[in-house]
Amino acid sequence: MDIHIVDPCHCCEVEKSNDGSSSEFDFSGNGPPNEYEVWEELMHEKNPEEFEFLSSSVAPRIRSLGLILHHQYYPIHSRALEHCLANCLLGDLVELSIRVPGGSYSTPTFIKPGYSRYSTELALSEQQLEHAWGSVVTLRLKGIYPPWASAAYHGLTDLQLDGKHDIYGSELTSFLGSSPQLRTLRCNFRVKQAPHISKSVSPAVLKELEAIDLVNMNEQETKDFLQWISPSSKPLQLSLRCNPTATVLKDFLARSNVQEIRAQSESLWGDNELPLVEFYLPLQLRVLAVNEWGLSPHNATYRPRSSHTEVQFPLDLDTL
Numbered sequence: 464m465d466i467h468i469v470d471p472c473h474c475c476e477v478e479k480s481n482d483g484s485s486s487e488f489d490f491s492g493n494g495p496p497n498e499y500e501v502w503e504e505l506m507h508e509k510n511p512e513e514f515e516f517l518s519s520s521v522a523p524r525i526r527s528l529g530l531i532l533h534h535q536y537y538p539i540h541s542r543a544l545e546h547c548l549a550n551c552l553l554g555d556l557v558e559l560s561i562r563v564p565g566g567s568y569s570t571p572t573f574i575k576p577g578y579s580r581y582s583t584e585l586a587l588s589e590q591q592l593e594h595a596w597g598s599v600v601t602l603r604l605k606g607i608y609p610p611w612a613s614a615a616y617h618g619l620t621d622l623q624l625d626g627k628h629d630i631y632g633s634e635l636t637s638f639l640g641s642s643p644q645l646r647t648l649r650c651n652f653r654v655k656q657a658p659h660i661s662k663s664v665s666p667a668v669l670k671e672l673e674a675i676d677l678v679n680m681n682e683q684e685t686k687d688f689l690q691w692i693s694p695s696s697k698p699l700q701l702s703l704r705c706n707p708t709a710t711v712l713k714d715f716l717a718r719s720n721v722q723e724i725r726a727q728s729e730s731l732w733g734d735n736e737l738p739l740v741e742f743y744l745p746l747q748l749r750v751l752a753v754n755e756w757g758l759s760p761h762n763a764t765y766r767p768r769s770s771h772t773e774v775q776f777p778l779d780l781d782t783l
Contacts, residue, residue, distance in 0.1 A: 465527040468543050525551050529560040536563045536606070544574075545585050548595040559599045559615070562625070563606035569653075571628040572607045617641040620671075623649040625679065631655050632664060632691050639667035639692075646671050651679035654687045670695035676702040678727055682711055689715040698722040705729045706736065709743040709775070716745045723750040743775045750782040 528547050530540060540563070548556075576589050585592070596602075597614040605625035609615035616622070616638035622645060630652045639645065648669070672694045677685050682705035692715070700723040705711060707726055715721075724744060728736055736756060744751065 465529075466525055466547055467527075467529040467531065468540070469529075469531045524555045526555055527558040527560075528556060529558075530563065531560070532563040532606075534564065541585055545587055548585070549587060549591060551595040553594060554598045556595055556598055558601040559596055560601075560603040561605070561607060562603070569629045571626065571630070573610050574607050575610060611638050619645055621645075621647045623647075623676075625649075625651055627651055627653065627679075629653050629655050632687075636664060636667040636691050639669065643669065644671050645669050646673045647676075648672065648674070648692075649676035650688065651677070651684075652688075653684055654691060666691050666693035668693045668695075671697065672699060673697065674700040674702070678702050678704045678725075681705055681729060682708075686711045694719040696720045700725070703727070707742045707744060708737065712743055716743075719745075720747060721745045722747055723752075724748060725752040725754070726756065727754040728756050746775065748780060751780055752782075 525547060528544075528551075530544060532540065544561075574585060574592070576585060576587055576592060587595075592609070593614045596609065597617070599615055600619055601621040602615060602619055603621075603623040608624070608626075611630070611634045619642040622639075622642065632654050635652075635654055639648075669692060672692075675689075675692070677688060680688060680703075685703060685705055689711070697720060699719055699721045701721050702725040703711075704727045706729070707724060722745075726742075739751075739753065739756070742751075
């Protein structure tokens, strides 16, 4: 059984009025107060107080669980998660997707049993939570997360972490190292070096990795993240939203087999875009895809950053 809990009002934001015109509710809190009040009323009127209809005695086993919110996280969402996770049989849940508004705090909000200042409260024990999500292989999160030491990050093949929060490199490598079969990794966290952690912490070895997606990171964040990843000789796809320079990529390319790079312009106006011939690319590269690159009129007046820019451009591309 696949269970997906989605913001009800965002399934049909546009309603047709009697005269055929359309009206759109603004639930961001910036619109007229009455629209926000309508949202609050709908949350209480249209949602169940109990979730017996999802119990394991009357429903198939839960294999996939998703919570997708666009507006605000309410206690009823915690109750829904509690009920579904409590009714997951050992080894059944293989996919967990949670995307909720997570705010702009640098510290992530964690899902924990009981109450904590920086956690989302679920009325489940730690054993119940670990029992439920310990079998997950596809984990996609934004806004709230299991603690980094949780079994939720063990044995994954697909991991997506969104939210622009801070994470220490030692934390990142610790849970990535628990998923040696990881094939797809997407992240936009800011990786920090803990002052009390030795710089000798080794990158996470991911021999099965096939794709890394960092399209929501800037140049410095991309460089900071890649230093903690050590792929194998397996062909790898790398997606970026910054200039592929030696500063960002040289060390990583030396210990990986990147054969496909997808680069998207970092700036809306393309002010800092490098010409393609100045990209630092692996010589074994077979596919180079650029999106919204060189479309800005500002590129006509582009001035190279430095005459010392290190360039490496492959001559045997199969696809550009």
